[in-house]
Amino acid sequence: MYKTLIIIFIVTTLIDHSLSAQELQAKVTINHNQIQGTDASVFDNLQQSLEHFINEHQWTNLQFARNERIVCNFNITVTKYDKSSNQFTCFALINANRPVYNSSYNTSLYSNKDIDFNFEFSQFDQLNFKDNTVDNQLTALFAYYAYLIIGIDLDSFSPYGGTDVLQQCINLTNNAQSLNYSGWKAFETSKNRFAIINDYMDEGMKPFRKLQYEYYRTGLDEMSINAERGRINITSTIEDNLNKAHKEKPLSLLPQIWTDYKKEELAKIYKGKGTQKEKEQIYNMLLEINASQSKYWDEIEK
CATH class of the missing domain: 1.20.930 (Transcription Elongation Factor S-II; Chain A)
Known part of the structure; x- marks a missing residue:
């Protein structure tokens, strides 16, 4: 009985730790009004997969209580979808908020439009991510913004507090150079993903x-x-x-x-x-x- 109680305690502790580890509380919205004649289930599955991926992945070694998670939104508009190749052509509005101390007011921490939010996704794909292996455009996009948002949030609570996380964002951007998608390369535009993190650091x-x-x-x-x-x-x-x-x-x-x-x-x-x-x-x-x-x-x- 005593051993059983210990096991229950350990399992409960691990579950509580897991629930408090993640840093983001993200909402993903997929606007596919421009796409006609396609089963909407692929967009629903994409939305659910992305929310689960970004919210359940632990992006840093830091511990965030549930009420400390950074609230953010990814509003993705699909302008073209090729079912045969599973290619999505999109733009996305990304924003993150920060609570203001001792008030009910939430202020914008980051907000920007990514016009090259393009990727490949097949219904029921499993989304996995490892820092040292950037071989999937969709997970790379969300990892980039996860690191950027967490880093800026940490900067807002202590001077240059997000340096380590922002360095992960730079490393990811460098590793994503081989991906055959726009937005990652230097001097491509002055507002792409490379330019944002490169300028910030x-x-x-x-x-x-x-x-x-x-x-x-x-x-x-x-x-x-x-x-x-x-x-x-x-x-x-x-x-x-x-x-x-x-x-x-x-x-x-x-x-x-x-x-x-x-x-x-x-x-x-x-x-x-x-x-x-x-x-x-x-x-x-x-x-x-x-x-x-x-x-x-x-x-x-x-």
Whole structure:
């Protein structure tokens, strides 16, 4: 009886450990409205397989409690499907959120569109992934974004805290060069998967990584305690880090991408708050970095 209780305890502990190990709480959506005359079961199976794969795989050696998992979404739109070759032509919107300390507010941690989210998938394929063997486009895509999201999340809680995980993302990208798909190669575009992680880890973009910590941890998290102090910290990190990163590496699109998904939040932070000098300072910097979002920056000056 005693041995039985020990076995039950060990099994229960292992199950609890397994449940708390995974880092992501991802929702996958497959939009196949553009595909006609195809049994929808293949898209349903794809969605279920992907959610199970990304949520049940342990991507790092870190331990995340269930309520600490990073909430993220993969909205995949299928524009072409070839049943004979099992080829999917898609684009995907990927976003991840981060809770703000002592509040019910969730802020965008990452959001971007991948226009080369193409892969091969046969119904009921088993999705497996090993770091040192990158031979499947679909699992490589999700591994890339898993590492990127976890790394950025860790950067938001401690300065450069995601370095090891982000290095895994770079290693995967390098190993994926042999895959016969767009998005992995250097100089292909300035916004593909290679460019995103390469720029993020570039020495000249260290201020951008520092921004991740200061904006979230000393800015938004602080605002729940002292809104004035938190906003001032955000002003300081935009000037010292975002603006500096933009000037250090003006061809990098990371500052523009960041301001694209932060535009509404930034407008709300400054609208009707702060001194006129502070508002003008922020307005001018954001306009220089991303003039396409000027209507949101105009809100800052009100």
